[in-house]
Amino acid sequence: MNTKRLVIVGCGKLAEIVADALINGILPDYQLVGVLSRTKEKAEAIANKIEKADSDYTCQVCSSLDELLALKPDYLVESASPAALRELALPALKNGTSLVVLSIGALANRAFYQDVEQTARENSQRVHIVSGATGGFDVLRTASLMGKTRVSFDTEKGPNSLKGTSVYDEALQTEKRKVFEGNAQEAIALFPTKVNVAVAASLASVGPEDIQVSVTSTPDFVGDDHRIEVRNEQVHAVIDVYSQTAQIAGWSVVNTLRNISLPIVF
Numbered sequence: 065m066n067t068k069r070l071v072i073v074g075c076g077k078l079a080e081i082v083a084d085a086l087i088n089g090i091l092p093d094y095q096l097v098g099v100l101s102r103t104k105e106k107a108e109a110i111a112n113k114i115e116k117a118d119s120d121y122t123c124q125v126c127s128s129l130d131e132l133l134a135l136k137p138d139y140l141v142e143s144a145s146p147a148a149l150r151e152l153a154l155p156a157l158k159n160g161t162s163l164v165v166l167s168i169g170a171l172a173n174r175a176f177y178q179d180v181e182q183t184a185r186e187n188s189q190r191v192h193i194v195s196g197a198t199g200g201f202d203v204l205r206t207a208s209l210m211g212k213t214r215v216s217f218d219t220e221k222g223p224n225s226l227k228g229t230s231v232y233d234e235a236l237q238t239e240k241r242k243v244f245e246g247n248a249q250e251a252i253a254l255f256p257t258k259v260n261v262a263v264a265a266s267l268a269s270v271g272p273e274d275i276q277v278s279v280t281s282t283p284d285f286v287g288d289d290h291r292i293e294v295r296n297e298q299v300h301a302v303i304d305v306y307s308q309t310a311q312i313a314g315w316s317v318v319n320t321l322r323n324i325s326l327p328i329v330f
């Protein structure tokens with residue numbers, strides 16, 4: 065078995081799903097050798113889990129990206145924020161570390177996307193964009209290759225998940241309203257950590273400027289519903305994923321890591 069050295073940046077709810085999957089034997093080809101988080105206690109909690117699972121290796125709690133990269137990981141899971149992805153992507157790729165990324169919003173910036181692409185190529189590494197809280201990237205990519213394609217991305221959320229953004233007001237607690245219409249670049253600028261999914265779907269198809277995105281707030285709505293519609297001359301597909309929590313995004317990292325290491329992939 066060719067064991068891969070894995071590290072995680074951002075030790076929150078989604079990182080914990082990946083660590084638990086590892087402990088539960090769902091990622092047999094990986095060792096979680098290092099963790100880094102803004103809150104050190106969260107990184108320690110994950111490292112302690114690995115320790116308690118009687119692993120025959122140590123998971124190091126790191127205080128800086130340099131310390132983490134010095135562990136020479138094969139793969140880095142980013143489960144922190146778009147700002148973190150902007151900081152770590154190029155140094156990690158230059159270090160010979162491939163990326164599995166959740167905070168895809170950072171890649172809506174064309175110049176950054178191109179730097180990441182070129183650095184990955186020059187260092188023979190790859191950047192895996194996970195399906196997160198949505199999916200259907202295979203059909204999105206395939207349809208877009210066939211010729212002119214239109215793609216829309218419509219999200220429904222509860223008002224509480226929009227608190228702290230410029231579109232929020234108390235009336236949303238009782239009134240259903242479309243609070244955003246635009247493209248994915250505009251959407252991620254307005255909601256920096258809430259529409260990574262829309263940027264991911266756009267990168268898999270027509271690009272962040274050319275996808276039509278909307279966000280609707282519905283009173284008492286629990287979770288998120290992401291509906292992608294893709295159309296070209298021959299194909300019409302609808303991918304509609306409801307999820308009660310964001311856990312599906314953590315599991316999509318697990319699925320991607322399995323695809324990287326298993327002989328048969330989907």
Ligand SMILES: NC(=O)C1=CN([C@@H]2O[C@H](COP(=O)(O)OP(=O)(O)OC[C@H]3O[C@@H](n4cnc5c(N)ncnc54)[C@H](O)[C@@H]3O)[C@@H](O)[C@H]2O)C=CC1
Binds near residue numbers: 100102106144313
């Ligand atoms: N693609 C998708 O479908 C989805 C993507 N996301 C992205 O995944 C990220 C993680 O989500 P959760 O685990 O739910 O968030 P969380 O808030 O539970 O955990 C994030 C952790 O990262 C740490 N962190 C933040 N910035 C950091 C930095 N610069 N360096 C090191 N650590 C840092 C925080 O202290 C926190 O412990 C979100 O920020 C969001 O951008 C979230 C849900 C769905």
Ligand SMILES: O=C([O-])CC(=O)C(=O)O
Binds near residue numbers: 259261310313
């Ligand atoms: O969890 C979701 O539905 C989507 C989300 O936060 C993101 O795309 O960043």
